Amino acid sequence: xxKYEESRWSGGRFREALAGYGFISGNFLGFxxxxxxxxxxSLYLAFTEYHxxxxxxxxxxxxxxxxxxxxxxxxxxxxxVKTADxxxxxxxxxxxxxxxxxxxxxxAETVRKLRPxxxxxxxxxxxxxxxxxxxxxxxxxxxxxxxxMNQKIxxxxxxxxxxxxxxxxxxxxxxxxxxxxxxxxxxxxxxFLHHTLGYLGLFPEDHAKWPQWLGSANxxxxxxxxxxxxxxxxxxxxxxxxxxLQGVDPQLxxxxxxxxxxxxxxxxxxxxxxxxxxxxxxVVMGIIGGFQGGFMQAxxxxxxxxxGSTTTLSYYIFNNAFTWFNMGKAAAIAWxxxxxxxxxxxLNWRFGGKKVNY
Amino acid sequence: xxSEADRILAESRRTxxxxxxxxxxxxxLALTVGVxxxxxxxxxEKFDMALLFSTDTRxxxxxxxxxxxxxxxxxxxxxxxPGSGVFALxxxxxxxxxxxxxxxxxxxxxxxxxxxxxxxxxxxxxxPADEKKARSELKDILLRPxxxxxxxxxxxxxxxxxxxxxxxxxxxxxxxxxxxxxxxGLEILLRARPASSNAVLGVWAAVLILTVPVGLAxxxxxxxxxxxxxxxxxxxxxxxxVFGLTMIVPFIWMISTAFKTQQEATLFKIQxxxxxxxxxxxxxxxxxxxxxxxxxxxxxxxxxxxxxxxFTSSLAAYSFARxxxxxxxxxxxxxxxxxxxxxxxxxxxxxxxxxxxxxxxSYKAIIVPxxxxxxxxxMLRQFFMTLPRDLEDAAKIDGCSLFGIFVRIILPxxxxxxxxxxxxxxxxxxxxxxxxLIILNDTKKMPLPVGIQFFAAxxxxxxxxxxxxxxxxxxxxIIVFILGQRYFVExxxxxxxxx
Numbered sequence: 001x002x003k004y005e006e007s008r009w010s011g012g013r014f015r016e017a018l019a020g021y022g023f024i025s026g027n028f029l030g031f032x033x034x035x036x037x038x039x040x041x042s043l044y045l046a047f048t049e050y051h052x053x054x055x056x057x058x059x060x061x062x063x064x065x066x067x068x069x070x071x072x073x074x075x076x077x078x079x080x081v082k083t084a085d086x087x088x089x090x091x092x093x094x095x096x097x098x099x100x101x102x103x104x105x106x107x108a109e110t111v112r113k114l115r116p117x118x119x120x121x122x123x124x125x126x127x128x129x130x131x132x133x134x135x136x137x138x139x140x141x142x143x144x145x146x147x148x149m150n151q152k153i154x155x156x157x158x159x160x161x162x163x164x165x166x167x168x169x170x171x172x173x174x175x176x177x178x179x180x181x182x183x184x185x186x187x188x189x190x191x192f193l194h195h196t197l198g199y200l201g202l203f204p205e206d207h208a209k210w211p212q213w214l215g216s217a218n219x220x221x222x223x224x225x226x227x228x229x230x231x232x233x234x235x236x237x238x239x240x241x242x243x244x245l246q247g248v249d250p251q252l253x254x255x256x257x258x259x260x261x262x263x264x265x266x267x268x269x270x271x272x273x274x275x276x277x278x279x280x281x282x283v284v285m286g287i288i289g290g291f292q293g294g295f296m297q298a299x300x301x302x303x304x305x306x307x308g309s310t311t312t313l314s315y316y317i318f319n320n321a322f323t324w325f326n327m328g329k330a331a332a333i334a335w336x337x338x339x340x341x342x343x344x345x346x347l348n349w350r351f352g353g354k355k356v357n358y
Numbered sequence: 359x360x361s362e363a364d365r366i367l368a369e370s371r372r373t374x375x376x377x378x379x380x381x382x383x384x385x386x387l388a389l390t391v392g393v394x395x396x397x398x399x400x401x402x403e404k405f406d407m408a409l410l411f412s413t414d415t416r417x418x419x420x421x422x423x424x425x426x427x428x429x430x431x432x433x434x435x436x437x438x439x440p441g442s443g444v445f446a447l448x449x450x451x452x453x454x455x456x457x458x459x460x461x462x463x464x465x466x467x468x469x470x471x472x473x474x475x476x477x478x479x480x481x482x483x484x485x486p487a488d489e490k491k492a493r494s495e496l497k498d499i500l501l502r503p504x505x506x507x508x509x510x511x512x513x514x515x516x517x518x519x520x521x522x523x524x525x526x527x528x529x530x531x532x533x534x535x536x537x538x539x540x541x542x543g544l545e546i547l548l549r550a551r552p553a554s555s556n557a558v559l560g561v562w563a564a565v566l567i568l569t570v571p572v573g574l575a576x577x578x579x580x581x582x583x584x585x586x587x588x589x590x591x592x593x594x595x596x597x598x599x600v601f602g603l604t605m606i607v608p609f610i611w612m613i614s615t616a617f618k619t620q621q622e623a624t625l626f627k628i629q630x631x632x633x634x635x636x637x638x639x640x641x642x643x644x645x646x647x648x649x650x651x652x653x654x655x656x657x658x659x660x661x662x663x664x665x666x667x668x669f670t671s672s673l674a675a676y677s678f679a680r681x682x683x684x685x686x687x688x689x690x691x692x693x694x695x696x697x698x699x700x701x702x703x704x705x706x707x708x709x710x711x712x713x714x715x716x717x718x719x720s721y722k723a724i725i726v727p728x729x730x731x732x733x734x735x736x737m738l739r740q741f742f743m744t745l746p747r748d749l750e751d752a753a754k755i756d757g758c759s760l761f762g763i764f765v766r767i768i769l770p771x772x773x774x775x776x777x778x779x780x781x782x783x784x785x786x787x788x789x790x791x792x793x794x795l796i797i798l799n800d801t802k803k804m805p806l807p808v809g810i811q812f813f814a815a816x817x818x819x820x821x822x823x824x825x826x827x828x829x830x831x832x833x834x835x836i837i838v839f840i841l842g843q844r845y846f847v848e849x850x851x852x853x854x855x856x857x
Contacts (some may be wrong), residue, residue: 013682014685015760016681016760017680017681017682017683017684018683019677019681019760019761020677020681020682020683020686021677021683023462023673023674023675023676023677023681023760023761023764024673024677024678024689026669026670026672026674026729026730027670027671027673027674027735028675028689029730029731030670030694030727030729030730031693031696031730031732033711034704034708034726034727034730035696035699035704035730036692036696037705037707037734038703038706038707038711039696039703039704040811041698041707041710042703042704042706042707044708050709052713057732145601148594148598150809151594155583157843159598159602160843160847161839161840162605163601163602163605163607163841164839164846165605165606165609165836165839166608167631168785168835168839169832169835169836169839170789171791171807172789172791172806172807172808172810172811172831173378173791173807173828173831174832176610176810176811176814176828177608177612177825177832178608179825179829180612180821180825181611181614182610183821185516185622185626186625186626186821187788188607188608188628190609190629191626191627192628195628205625207697217524218789230604230605230608234605235566236464237848239847239850240850249535251686266504271574288388288698291700292701292702294794295790295792299791299795300811300814301812310819314702317702317706318702318792318796321705321706322709322796327706327710330702331703331705331706331707333702334702334703334706335703337700337702337703338698338699338703339577339578341700342698343697345698
């Protein structure tokens with residue numbers, strides 16, 4: 001402050017401010033055109049119906065209502081019917097109704113049920129959260145890797161290079177590779193299981209019964225998580241943890257040792273609290289990334305299927321915006337996503353931040 | 359007394375060192391022997407004589423024979439009209455079996471039954487009336503030595519083709535007919551398996567002799583690197599090995615598949631060593647899509663983005679870090695604030711903007727938004743803040759301009775940060791998928807990730823060809839990573855400063 005008061009508009013200060021604006025102008029232009037103005041526009045678009053070719057039409061909260069709200073719907077009641085040969089099948093339950101003129105007619109019996117306006121949205125939100133289960137598992141893996149790597153061993157660069165290879169190559173090529181590995185009949189995974197578990201009789205002999213990793217709605221998400229672990233376990237998080245571990249003062253361990261602490265106690269009472277800022281950073285980044293993630297792998301490996309089981313919110317936004325050109329709804333979902341990320345991050349700072357020990 | 363202590367000390371040192379050495383040798387041998395055991399079955403097969411038949415577009419049949427001493431040998435066989443349903447395969451006239459082969463598996467009764475029932479297998483004309491005798495004769499015929507091949511041979515057809523008709527005459531004329539019409543480019547692999555022979559024994563001996571020195575070499579390296587210093591380290595090494603193998607095996611599988619023939623790639627078994635090696639997979643990639651073009655596009659787009667982004671970001675970062683101007687801190691806060699906003703939020707209006715100004719399906723639409731990055735600015739600013747101010751003050755007194763200070767002092771001092779950001783930007787741009795996918799329709803303009811996805815999704819390539827493409831995309835990245843490793847690791851730690 002004092003600096004300003006001394007020579008607020010002297011020649012030097014003025015020139016410096018001018019240079020400051022000049023140096024920043026290129027970047028600022030980009031910031032304006034490709035970030036800040038689009039943010040405002042997309043907020044506006046979220047309240048409109050817009051299909052690119054016609055001008056946007058203001059629809060108020062309709063987009064948000066469509067994705068977040070519910071409505072009542074008359075759903076037909078199904079009943080189980082037994083046929084003469086003992087089979088069962090389901091059919092719509094009928095009832096007799098009396099018309100105003102006294103005649104009777106058969107009509108489907110219905111029940112009033114609360115249904116989400118956009119079932120897919122909730123399904124895809126569930127998928128997104130489900131896929132984020134990989135984050136804690138990956139963190140545990142990365143931390144244990146880092147703990148083991150945190151020794152004075154030569155040749156650590158060699159191992160680090162190998163562990164890091166999957167995350168540095170991550171992208172379409174690796175997804176294509178894993179699609180091939182997950183191939184139900186000729187892929188490496190099933191063949192490997194066949195050659196190992198198969199000998200113990202734990203893996204079906206019949207090719208037709210082999211797990212369809214990406215082809216079944218139940219297994220597709222766990223498969224993607226497994227691939228994510230392979231990509232991420234030895235990657236960025238491990239290196240962050242390693243750096244944090246190397247920053248821990250060895251004297252603290254010595255003190256703990258003198259106090260007779262076991263290695264588990266040392267980890268819980270010395271290491272874990274001291275690396276908590278890194279853990280916190282990884283959690284925050286993981287949540288931010290996790291909510292926005294999952295597009296590329298689903299697009300390349302499963303096209304969102306089977307039965308939408310790998311479609312995430314970012315994929316849904318992509319489809320709404322660039323496949324169906326439903327820009328208004330896409331913007332609404334994107335803003336909803338942003339709010340979720342924002343709230344999660346704030347909660348993290350409020351509650352997780354307290355647990356960070358320094 | 360002292361000598362006694364020395365003796366005990368030397369003794370204990372020797373035993374520890376002996377234990378270490380034993381451990382390292384066990385580790386090295388376990389590794390190499392493990393690899394040999396995994397490859398055992400395949401190695402045995404690799405020394406089979408393989409006959410690879412392939413057809414060209416006109417239905418002409420070529421045969422390729424491999425032998426251990428002669429290398430490969432191509433013969434053009436008689437030309438048949440395509441779609442005739444039958445084609446003939448003849449071993450090339452000069453085909454010689456270099457190994458005395460004693461074969462081998464008899465055709466099981468169940469296979470014979472089905473072949474006979476389906477009529478695919480014809481009985482010889484002079485087959486005995488007695489069913490049992492006829493069968494044994496049938497086997498005899500199948501296994502009878504054929505002219506040119508001095509020993510009995512069974513053919514296994516991996517492509518799943520059914521074979522037909524082995525009348526006695528046909529065998530003697532060395533003609534085998536197949537019920538499927540040859541598609542263009544169809545390749546059929548026939549194998550003659552040497553069950554045991556001197557050559558195979560020799561090769562095995564070579565493999566086993568190599569196993570020991572390689573294992574010992576690994577043990578030597580491991581000892582030199584200082585593993586096995588205590589008990590825990592052994593566990594570490596084993597853990598590293600297991601984990602490292604998990605990381606690397608998918609890549610090995612990719613490379614192995616990339617060199618296989620289509621038959622081998624789609625076998626229902628794990629096969630690590632491709633044989634015969636098919637280099638044409640790579641040529642196939644370039645023939646089906648403009649893969650070279652994808653490469654050039656990617657290099658072009660990534661270079662532009664990197665150079666442009668480095669220029670704008672470093673200037674802005676310098677401005678944020680060192681220059682005083684009204685509104686600086688508020689602006690910086692705004693930059694920080696936007697970093698949390700999902701890309702999806704901004705990509706929609708930017709796409710609309712690109713539509714309005716007619717930039718859709720152009721390079722410009724990818725390059726221009728990439729020229730600016732809040733993250734890059736932030737990272738460099740944090741780094742510039744850590745630089746000492748003394749040099750700048752001295753330069754200022756000497757009358758150096760602000761831009762001069764930036765170019766002559768700040769930039770040279772922050773080489774590591776700049777190298778890191780350059781690598782990260784380049785890699786990010788190299789792997790960028792969603793935005794080019796949204797903007798581009800023209801195949802010619804696609805960068806590598808979008809192009810390879812297009813290739814996989816629309817051309818239905820065989821897995822071996824697809825893996826060849828994948829390999830061509832991944833290997834350069836691995837090379838760049840290994841060369842620039844230091845900067846990667848530093849960059850990750852630098853990026854975490856904001857936490």
